[in-house]
Amino acid sequence: MSGLPGFASRLSGLPAAATIEMARRARALAAQGHDVISLALGEPDFASPxxxxxxxxxxxxxxxxxxxxxxxxxxxxxxxxxxxxxxxxxxxxxxxxxxxxxxxxxxxxxxxxxxxxxxxxxxxxxxxxxxxxxxxxxxxxxxxxxxxxxxxxxxxxxxxxxxxxxxxxxxxxxxxxxxxxxxxxxxxxxxxxxxxxxxxxxxxxxxxxxxxxxxxxxxxxxxxxxxxxxxxxxxxxxxxxxxxxxxxxxxxxxxxxxxxxxxxxxxxxxxxxxxxxxxxxxxxxxxxADLAESVLEMRETYARRRSLVADALRRLPGVSCALPDGAFYVYPGIAGCLGKTSAGGRRLESDRDFAFALLEEAHVATVPGEAFGLSPYLRLSCATSDEMLREACARIGRFVSGLS
CATH class of the missing domain: 3.40.640.10 (Type I PLP-dependent aspartate aminotransferase-like (Major domain))
Incomplete structure (x- = not known):
């Protein structure tokens, strides 16, 4: 690249989408052999019609x-x-x-x-x-x-x-x-x-x-x-x-x-x-086509999953979680977890710190609220199986319990 002109100014300070970045990090950890649960991307786990x-x-x-x-x-x-x-x-x-x-x-x-x-x-x-x-x-x-x-x-x-x-x-x-x-x-x-x-x-x-x-x-x-x-x-x-x-x-x-x-x-x-x-x-x-039945199945599935996740997160110290009215995400608040240190020795001063530590130590990928313009929160996608969501919540629970 030596001698070539730089890039357009419109790219100055333009970051990659945080959802994509967290998914990339999760894939990299998985490639290293870690058992990673990614709740970073909003992609339905249903098959196309x-x-x-x-x-x-x-x-x-x-x-x-x-x-x-x-x-x-x-x-x-x-x-x-x-x-x-x-x-x-x-x-x-x-x-x-x-x-x-x-x-x-x-x-x-x-x-x-x-x-x-x-x-x-x-x-x-x-x-x-x-x-x-x-x-x-x-x-x-x-x-x-x-x-x-x-x-x-x-x-x-x-x-x-x-x-x-x-x-x-x-x-x-x-x-x-x-x-x-x-x-x-x-x-x-x-x-x-x-x-x-x-x-x-x-x-x-x-x-x-x-x-x-x-x-x-x-x-x-x-x-x-x-x-x-x-x-x-x-x-x-x-x-x-x-x-x-x-x-x-x-x-x-x-x-x-x-x-x-x-x-x-x-x-x-x-x-x-x-x-x-x-x-x-x-x-x-x-x-x-008349896909009302399949859409209803999705809606009922996502409703069950968001309740599963929200109920589990609400039981954790320092975590709050409003029950969403739509889509397939939950957006828990983690203000009570900040200012603490993880079991792996990471100081958590922001939701970004929390999300990165959670991925590195508990192998659960989420997206920090700063990416969406409101902190300190996390976004978790519920577009994966009940079994995976239960395991993810259990890992998050152990991670939060290990904070000091």
Whole structure:
């Protein structure tokens, strides 16, 4: 590399996503022969639907292996439009829908098309790690609206109003939330909308990827359906990864105003072009099928697992754990464990210290709350077997008991 120029300034200080980093560390330990339980990544342990696999196979056999349209095949876009109408009470025309390489590319396209240096992107915290990182790549300034545990980690109108300015160009809503599992009600959304209406230049990204994973009678509602007068400002994001257990297929999609979708399509046409034709065929089949029974099985499984983990963690000294209303994570507080030393001699001054020591000494991979904008917490994924979760909780219990 000697003599070559440096890298683009946009990468300056841009870290790897903490979820990916912790998973990498876990794999490295496992490669050394250690028995590691990784609760770092949010990936369902269910198989992809058979109907999606068969549809992809048949598409390949039928020769559907040529370049696809940039913004999605007509068959998949129709399936997406039908899904939005059927499940979210939202009407989107074909030119108001885009299909991308996972939900992350939806966000990337949208921010690249609209965010200039110095523009503010308002992100409720705790947040999924990629929202602020992607905003920063385009010179955007992430601004954080605090979601407190005593409010169920939901975004309040007061917290939003405290951070919005005339420089705010996006508000990110992610409910059910990663990492906390918080679910916003219609009343919450009406209160948020009352603030948003006073900022006419503000767009809203509503990431609803966990919409089907809600518990204890809680129901997801789409922000654009609750406040239809703001629909033209809302980009509704969803995808196949979570409720359909199709993470590796890389199919995300969004509905929004046709001008924004057109701009996002221009970005995508110069980046990746259209996504894999076979993945699109499988996604269309899954969206068009009646998979209510399998989604219900996932929901009941995740509800049981989050209770298993939350109950176990609550019994540990120095640990608190709210019971999540959705998604498949728990977000325990560990304030009572800090300022102590682990059995392996590591001083724990932060949730990052705790997570690293837990991985090195107990071989359980979690993600520190600092990565999500709220400390001192940890995020644990419940998307693994009951047996593994019980063993992970037992290891965490022994680790906490060994603190002095």
């Amino acid at each position: 058979d109907i999606a696999v068969e549809a992809a196979y048949e598409a390949a056999r039928a020769g559907q292996t040529k370049y696809p349209p940039v913004d999605g095949t007509p068959v998949l876009k129709k399936a997406v439009a039908d899904k939005f109408r059927r499940e979210n009470r939202l009407e989107y025309a074909q030119d108001e829908i885009i299909v991308c390489n996972g939900g992350k590319q939806v966000i990337f396209n949208a921010f690249m098309a609209t965010v200039d240096p110095g523009d503010e992107v308002v992100v409720p915290a705790p947040y999924w790690v990629s929202y602020p990182l992607i905003a920063r790549m385009f010179g955007g300034v992430p601004v954080y609206a605090a979601c407190r545990e005593e409010d169920g980690f939901r975004l309040t109108a007061a917290a939003l109003e405290a951070v919005l300015t005339e420089r705010s160009v996006w508000l990110v809503l992610n409910f059910p939330n990663n990492p906390t599992g918080a679910v916003c009600s219609e009343e919450d959304y009406h209160a948020i909308a009352a603030v948003v209406r006073r900022f006419p230049k503000l767009r809203i990204l509503s990431d609803e990827i966990y919409e089907h994973l809600t518990f204890d009678g809680k129901k997801h509602v789409s922000f654009a359906a609750v406040v239809p007068d703001l629909k033209y400002r809302i980009l509704t994001l969803n995808g196949m990864a979570k409720a359909y257990a199709m993470t590796g297929w890389r199919v995300g999609f969004a509905g929004g105003h046709r001008d924004l979708i057109t701009a996002m399509r221009a970005v995508q046409s110069n980046a990746t072009s259209g996504i894999c034709t076979l993945a699109q065929a499988g996604a269309a089949a899954a969206l068009n």
